[in-house]
Amino acid sequence: MDKFVVNGVGKLHGTVKISGAKNSCLALMPATLLTKGKNNILNVPEVNDTYTMIKLLKELGAEISFNNHELKINTSNVSNFVAPYEHVKKMRASVYVLGPLLAHYGYAKVSMPGGCAWGPRPINLHLEAMEKLGASIELEGGYIVAKANRLSGAKINFDVSSVGATGNTIMAAVLAKGTSLITNAAIEPEITHLEHFLEMMGAKINGIGTSTLEIEGVDELMPAKITNIPDRIEAGTLLIAGAITKSKIGIEYSHPEHIESLLLKLEDSGAKLKQVDGIIEINAENMEIKSTDVTTSIYPGFPTDMQAQWIAYMTLAKGTSTVTDNIYLDRFKHVPELKRLGADIEMRNNSAIVKGVNQLTGAKVMSTDLRASASLVLAGLAAKGTTEILRIYHLDRGYQRIEEKLQKLGANITRESTKEY
Numbered sequence: 001m002d003k004f005v006v007n008g009v010g011k012l013h014g015t016v017k018i019s020g021a022k023n024s025c026l027a028l029m030p031a032t033l034l035t036k037g038k039n040n041i042l043n044v045p046e047v048n049d050t051y052t053m054i055k056l057l058k059e060l061g062a063e064i065s066f067n068n069h070e071l072k073i074n075t076s077n078v079s080n081f082v083a084p085y086e087h088v089k090k091m092r093a094s095v096y097v098l099g100p101l102l103a104h105y106g107y108a109k110v111s112m113p114g115g116c117a118w119g120p121r122p123i124n125l126h127l128e129a130m131e132k133l134g135a136s137i138e139l140e141g142g143y144i145v146a147k148a149n150r151l152s153g154a155k156i157n158f159d160v161s162s163v164g165a166t167g168n169t170i171m172a173a174v175l176a177k178g179t180s181l182i183t184n185a186a187i188e189p190e191i192t193h194l195e196h197f198l199e200m201m202g203a204k205i206n207g208i209g210t211s212t213l214e215i216e217g218v219d220e221l222m223p224a225k226i227t228n229i230p231d232r233i234e235a236g237t238l239l240i241a242g243a244i245t246k247s248k249i250g251i252e253y254s255h256p257e258h259i260e261s262l263l264l265k266l267e268d269s270g271a272k273l274k275q276v277d278g279i280i281e282i283n284a285e286n287m288e289i290k291s292t293d294v295t296t297s298i299y300p301g302f303p304t305d306m307q308a309q310w311i312a313y314m315t316l317a318k319g320t321s322t323v324t325d326n327i328y329l330d331r332f333k334h335v336p337e338l339k340r341l342g343a344d345i346e347m348r349n350n351s352a353i354v355k356g357v358n359q360l361t362g363a364k365v366m367s368t369d370l371r372a373s374a375s376l377v378l379a380g381l382a383a384k385g386t387t388e389i390l391r392i393y394h395l396d397r398g399y400q401r402i403e404e405k406l407q408k409l410g411a412n413i414t415r416e417s418t419k420e421y
């Protein structure tokens with residue numbers, strides 16, 4: 001097992017390139033199950049969730065090579081339609097194979113995901129949508145068994161905007177017979193990119209990138225080639241690394257519009273931002289961090305996947321800030337760990353009340369989930385002394401060797417193997 005050892009309070013400098021987006025890739029990869037043949041996805045991040053999805057798709061019969069950030073996925077021989085517990089328990093996004101398998105092959109058996117480290121994450125909306133499209137759904141031995149001769153178009157309105165349920169439903173509707181109308185669809189960039197990929201395969205989708213989608217089902221989809229978008233959460237995490245260490249750094253990132261809400265909050269907190277030639281430069285030199293409240297919401301609001309990192313940042317602000325998560329009410333496992341570094345945070349329901357302190361101090365802390373781990377790395381960069389972050393396998397699920405990017409920016413961070421966990 002690996003840990004990070006961070007010696008904090010050094011300044012960062014230089015520029016790093018942002019990797020491909022994990023959450024986009026996790027939707028694009030299963031979408032290839034809708035086709036028979038050779039698909040290509042470029043700019044794929046080398047993160048553990050990518051490898052888990054590769055294993056799952058291979059188990060279904062896909063032939064896959066992954067070199068130089070390019071995935072070649074040949075779905076010609078897909079013949080198994082079961083997503084086993086061992087994959088789904090590791091990665092909830094495995095449930096994305098449900099829609100494509102059901103739509104293409106009329107059958108899918110997918111292990112029911114359990115709770116996750118920070119609380120319940122239901123999939124009722126995915127299942128209700130499949131039923132509306134004509135599937136029969138049963139629960140057998142912990143597995144969802146979904147069957148349909150051919151799905152048929154339907155009207156689906158999501159009570160709650162859900163990235164995963166929207167992705168699954170679109171992937172099912174594109175091969176259904178007739179027209180589907182999906183309202184209150186998620187408009188996160190990862191979903192819009194999935195819609196583009198499906199369109200390249202021959203899907204007929206009206207309203208791409210909006211919350212109302214009209215999908216006219218087709219009989220067949222053809223393999224396609226797409227370049228994945230860069231990871232907006234990695235971009236945001238590294239910008240906060242610059243801000244929390246009061247440094248001037250740049251990130252090479254081509255989609256600033258995907259992180260507009262975060263950029264505005266960074267400016268509110270006192271950081272200066274400049275965008276030139278595909279680089280976002282953040283300048284936080286000699287800055288006093290202003291306390292800045294955030295409330296997470298669906299895109300284009302402030303992302304829940306940046307909440308933990310923002311709390312880490314606010315621990316060093318002047319004054320008190322309130323950070324509220326309205327998407328996942330219990331996603332605050334990082335708070336007790338940040339307190340071990342000297343942060344002053346009080347929880348009130350789904351809000352963290354963060355009173356800025358002058359200095360954090362290094363300590364041993366534990367990663368509990370992906371974004372919590374990132375917040376500990378950020379806090380460690382700004383803490384005096386040594387911070388050891390255990391269980392960084394959580395972080396490796398979604399950040400491509402973040403320590404190398406931080407080292408390139410001059411941070412004192414190393415990965416070490418340890419027997420402790």
Ligand code: EPU
Binds near residue numbers: 120127162370
């Ligand atoms: N929800 C339901 N029923 C459902 C599905 C969702 O009530 O059937 C609720 C959830 O409980 C939550 C809200 O809807 O309150 C939104 O959840 P959503 O379905 O949008 O989340 P997801 O698709 O499971 C994706 C990302 C998450 C990210 C969320 C929110 C992937 C693979 N995962 O999850 O990413 O936090 O959207 O933006 O795309 C991460 O990268 O660290 C991560 C957890």
